[in-house]
Amino acid sequence: MAKPRDNRAWLLVLPVVALVAFSALIPVMTVVNYSVQDTFGNNQFFWNGTGWFKELLDPSTDLGGRFLDALWRTLLFSALCLLIEIPLGIAVALVLPRRGWGVAAALVVLALPLLIPWNVVGTIWQVFARRDIGLLGAAVNGLGIDFNYAQVPLHAWITVVAMDVWHWTSLVVLLCYAGLRAIPDAYYQAAKVDGAGAWAVFRAIQLPKMQRVLTIAVLLRFMDSFMIYTEPFVVTGGGPGNATTFLSIDLVKIALGQFDLGKAAAVSIVYNLIILTVCWVFFATTTRGQGEAGR
Amino acid sequence: MSGAQPRVAAPVGRKDAAPVPAVLPGTRRSARPEMLRAIGPRLLLALYIVFLLVPIYWLVNMSLKTNAEIASGMTLWPERPTLENYRRIFTDASWYSGYINSLKYVLLNTAISLLVALPAAYAFSRYRFLGDKHLFFWLLSNRMAPAAVFALPVFQLYSAVGLFDTPWAVALAHCVFNIPLAVWILEGFMSGVPREIDETAAIDGWSFPAFFVRIFLPMVAGGVGVAAFFCFMFSWVELLLARTLTTVDAKPIVATMTRTVSAAGMDWGLLAAAGVLTIIPGAIVIWFVRNHIARGFALGRV
Amino acid sequence: MARIGFDHLAHAYPGGGYALKPMDMVWEDGGAYALLGPSGCGKTTLLNIISGLLRPSEGRVLFDGTDVTALPTERRNVAQVFQFPVVYDTMTVRENLAFPLRNRGVPAAAARARAEHVAGLLGLTRDLDRRARNLGADEKQKISLGRGLVRDDVAAILFDEPLTVIDPHLKWELRSRLKELHRQVPVTMIYVTHDQTEALTFADRVAVMSAGEVVQVGTPEALFERPAHTFVGHFIGSPGMNLLPCTVEGREAVLAGGGRIALPHAYPALPGKVELGIRPDFATLARDGLPVTVQRVDDLGRRRIARLLLDGRPFAATLPEGMPVPAEPRLALDPARLHIYADGRLARGEA
Numbered sequence: 011m012a013k014p015r016d017n018r019a020w021l022l023v024l025p026v027v028a029l030v031a032f033s034a035l036i037p038v039m040t041v042v043n044y045s046v047q048d049t050f051g052n053n054q055f056f057w058n059g060t061g062w063f064k065e066l067l068d069p070s071t072d073l074g075g076r077f078l079d080a081l082w083r084t085l086l087f088s089a090l091c092l093l094i095e096i097p098l099g100i101a102v103a104l105v106l107p108r109r110g111w112g113v114a115a116a117l118v119v120l121a122l123p124l125l126i127p128w129n130v131v132g133t134i135w136q137v138f139a140r141r142d143i144g145l146l147g148a149a150v151n152g153l154g155i156d157f158n159y160a161q162v163p164l165h166a167w168i169t170v171v172a173m174d175v176w177h178w179t180s181l182v183v184l185l186c187y188a189g190l191r192a193i194p195d196a197y198y199q200a201a202k203v204d205g206a207g208a209w210a211v212f213r214a215i216q217l218p219k220m221q222r223v224l225t226i227a228v229l230l231r232f233m234d235s236f237m238i239y240t241e242p243f244v245v246t247g248g249g250p251g252n253a254t255t256f257l258s259i260d261l262v263k264i265a266l267g268q269f270d271l272g273k274a275a276a277v278s279i280v281y282n283l284i285i286l287t288v289c290w291v292f293f294a295t296t297t298r299g300q301g302e303a304g305r
Numbered sequence: 306m307s308g309a310q311p312r313v314a315a316p317v318g319r320k321d322a323a324p325v326p327a328v329l330p331g332t333r334r335s336a337r338p339e340m341l342r343a344i345g346p347r348l349l350l351a352l353y354i355v356f357l358l359v360p361i362y363w364l365v366n367m368s369l370k371t372n373a374e375i376a377s378g379m380t381l382w383p384e385r386p387t388l389e390n391y392r393r394i395f396t397d398a399s400w401y402s403g404y405i406n407s408l409k410y411v412l413l414n415t416a417i418s419l420l421v422a423l424p425a426a427y428a429f430s431r432y433r434f435l436g437d438k439h440l441f442f443w444l445l446s447n448r449m450a451p452a453a454v455f456a457l458p459v460f461q462l463y464s465a466v467g468l469f470d471t472p473w474a475v476a477l478a479h480c481v482f483n484i485p486l487a488v489w490i491l492e493g494f495m496s497g498v499p500r501e502i503d504e505t506a507a508i509d510g511w512s513f514p515a516f517f518v519r520i521f522l523p524m525v526a527g528g529v530g531v532a533a534f535f536c537f538m539f540s541w542v543e544l545l546l547a548r549t550l551t552t553v554d555a556k557p558i559v560a561t562m563t564r565t566v567s568a569a570g571m572d573w574g575l576l577a578a579a580g581v582l583t584i585i586p587g588a589i590v591i592w593f594v595r596n597h598i599a600r601g602f603a604l605g606r607v
Numbered sequence: 608m609a610r611i612g613f614d615h616l617a618h619a620y621p622g623g624g625y626a627l628k629p630m631d632m633v634w635e636d637g638g639a640y641a642l643l644g645p646s647g648c649g650k651t652t653l654l655n656i657i658s659g660l661l662r663p664s665e666g667r668v669l670f671d672g673t674d675v676t677a678l679p680t681e682r683r684n685v686a687q688v689f690q691f692p693v694v695y696d697t698m699t700v701r702e703n704l705a706f707p708l709r710n711r712g713v714p715a716a717a718a719r720a721r722a723e724h725v726a727g728l729l730g731l732t733r734d735l736d737r738r739a740r741n742l743g744a745d746e747k748q749k750i751s752l753g754r755g756l757v758r759d760d761v762a763a764i765l766f767d768e769p770l771t772v773i774d775p776h777l778k779w780e781l782r783s784r785l786k787e788l789h790r791q792v793p794v795t796m797i798y799v800t801h802d803q804t805e806a807l808t809f810a811d812r813v814a815v816m817s818a819g820e821v822v823q824v825g826t827p828e829a830l831f832e833r834p835a836h837t838f839v840g841h842f843i844g845s846p847g848m849n850l851l852p853c854t855v856e857g858r859e860a861v862l863a864g865g866g867r868i869a870l871p872h873a874y875p876a877l878p879g880k881v882e883l884g885i886r887p888d889f890a891t892l893a894r895d896g897l898p899v900t901v902q903r904v905d906d907l908g909r910r911r912i913a914r915l916l917l918d919g920r921p922f923a924a925t926l927p928e929g930m931p932v933p934a935e936p937r938l939a940l941d942p943a944r945l946h947i948y949a950d951g952r953l954a955r956g957e958a
Contacts, residue, residue, distance in 0.1 A: 015433045022428035023440065025421035026484055033481045034447050037458035044458075102353050105346035114595045118588070119354055121595075122361065125587025127559045129544045130580040137367065138360045143573065145363050148379050176360060179353075199660050200693040202680040204707040204754055214706065218697040237451040240544045258453040262545075265457050278454035285449045 044275035062276035073273060077280070079252065080260040084236055087256060091174050091235040092228060098175070099182025099227065104216070106187055117187075120180040132244025135173040139245070159246065163253035170242045170254055174235060182227045189223035190216060225296050229289055236285055257281050361584070368577035375573050390578035400579065403558035406472065407541070408586070410557065413476035415536040418483045419529065425484075426491035427517070431500065444485040452545040455481070460549050474550040475557070479540045486539065487532040494528025495521075527597050534594045541587060558583060609670040609684075609762035610636045611657065611795065616666035618652055626652045628820045629665065634812075636671075637793040639786075641810035643800060645842070649819040650799045654765050657797065659683045670762050686755025687765040691772060692747030694739040700726065701735045704753045711758075725757045728788060745777045752785075756792060763795040770805060782809060803843050815839045831886070832944070837951045840884050846912060846923045849890065853883045855947060864918030866897045871942050872956025879950035887912060887923040889944035892930070896937040899924075904932060 045062055068074040102120075107113055123131070139159050141147035150157040159169040193215060201211045239258035242248070248255035248263070255263075261281065265274035367375060368390055369383040394400040428434070429441060455478075463474040498521070506516040522529065548560040562579050610633060617629040627649045634640055642650040655661035656668060659680035667676045675683055686707075695703050704722035709715070726732045729749045734742065739750060748769055755764040766785075770778045786809060789796055800806050806813050807827040814824045815838070823835035834840035840848030853860040853868075860868045860883045868883065892901070892913050899915040904926055911926040917938065924938055947954045 013431060013433045017434045019428035019432035019434040022424040026425040026488060029421055029480050030444060030447060030484055033477050036462050037455050040458035101349060105350045117595050118591050119357060121591045122588060123357060125538050125591060127542045127544060127583050129559050129562060130583050133576060133580050134360045134364050138363050143375055196689040196691055196693050200689060203687045205681045205710040210710055214695040233449050239453050258451050261453045282450055282454055286446055289449055
């Protein structure tokens, strides 16, 4: 049955719109306003037109080169996170028990990393991966590998990615688990009758039925990994050098470190547009062709 | 139709061999892969859980050591366990007030988010209205705005309206990403309640507010719980906005921690103890919603 | 294809009583059987035991005399069609139909040919390359059925209330196609339903179940004319069989109100609660017979049913065509159609 059309429903959404607009729209306008100006401190602004954007999108300039570097780093980081967390999350969701006391216990442990403040997550890994006082760092060094995330870019990357996997894979697990639980028993019974093995069951039933939650998982994980700031900042401070300076870390450096508001605003806008575009493209491609006949 | 008979029979001859391989893989299965099949999944799960717990254990371990013991070398468990670090946190107002400040804005945010998200989610789940889809995606797009982008303008905004360094500033700022999420989750749960319920209640003479509170809310209680959980979670774990919008009076625990770190030397034991204490509220909340978490994500549009 | 036997078969869920009471039974190869009973009577339990999704707590299941009790579903060569259509969403109809064969290592070309043949039987040829997800419930149910038919080695095809989610006007079409299919492909079919029309039109033999027990197996005619149990009499037919408490004295039944009815047989001494049963179809409102009061007359289109009170109990009888309700209504019973039940079970008369 189709939903009735009633524009009075706007009254019900008005509080949400007002609140979100207050906290989001005004800052967005401020950002847009800054992005076309330059400042020399003391709230003195000068019209700069599209100057920042031109500079930003031209890799030969200082700002443009810096932006592009950070963008590639961030994209690589997001890609690594998705490539590890999505398959691992699916695998763990598949092996989670479906009933019994173990379910609640496992879910509570799984959800634990999600509820730790992000800077504490950073702190945990900052400590955990240190060679002098951290278990992981010491263990790896014990194996004869000179592991030092403060000095070696590769080690810094391994630490930051491992941290993100530790932090967020559970979200993928919970989503996939919810998707799996929604599959009626009859599907598994039919698959048994049809002689399907575990792999065939996964391909024919579980993966298709998880498609919707996987879409949500990929979107959320992309957004959040692409926006990541606090955790790597606590662990590496963006270093060694600029090795783990992701877009958001760079942005804060420009905005608060150099107080270059115009530049920072322009970076913000391009940054936000990239996320919106990627999400939209992904969303549009995964949901295409599904609308035909409902579920 | 009698022609169908031989055609049914025809492939039988060709396929006579087929039932044999169908049975074989079962009988061929030797004891070892069978065992692997049984143990493999549990092993993966066990390894993953260990992977999740070890870093947390390490934090707890460190929080129970003195700085001298931490510096003196690696031990898998505290040789001389001490609660000194915890005692310092609970006796120093600049530490424990951080927890209270954090809880203030987190609870405030959860309450505000739910309060406004409930009617909005109802509207999205029950009606079509001018611009509904665009509005929904605009809301969600706020979830995609990096906090780093907003930090400075949000700081200026709340300074301008005089809310800077109050729990309200952080609570309202967190609404930007929590309200869209709450609407999203609640809309999913509400769409699962048949509309006939609303119509029946209207016929029975319930006013809309009375119906909503007395009949409808209890039916989506699970969804409210899940939405509250996520609002709590994302507000509790966020640092950047919370730190930007406070200085002294409303300074949250997460900010207290970062500032202590940059102070003279590293007080690892104290830092670890403070970290452990930030995990506890979350753990308590998970315990209450453990049966609903898995469901909360599965519903909702996309 | 196989003859299916139950040897002292019973099932009790842990901590509960019998969900399925001990039974011995043989179902012939190639038959069309229906398991009919109200919800919770154990029919789905029995079906799942046959398919191997459930292991019985007692007794054995035999396929052609071979004990298959311990065999898992995938090794039993049964096919099952579920209440809600199960199709593999992302596959085409063709891939769905070939799926059971591919899983069993049948080469792609042979599986394809077989899938196309079955699609022909089911009238799905035009949809072969469509995604299964986009089909209607009736077509999806045909695919589930097709996945059973596609394997020519299946011992039996089991149907678990397959028409539940099908639109009424399509139910009839699907049912007749099933019947037609059974004529073309002589495979044992077992059809579980709570709908007597479905059971009686589909099956050659119907097993009626009540409270975990198969109370009668027989042809639709036998169930109608000679119900072996008051439950069968009551459950089958619309309205169901009339049952009147009575005592038997020689060749006469004496009703509670003192009315006497001649019986076709003499009966030995009967234990327990004794009842006289007769279908409304064989009881007519007449000018002679037992005095009754008429409460109302239901016009069912093809016939009229008079709702009566006999000794203060409700009783349904046929009002013959063209006959007005008599001023002093009386009830005539066809003696050949009278049955005596003792504790619910049909009592055997003496010759």
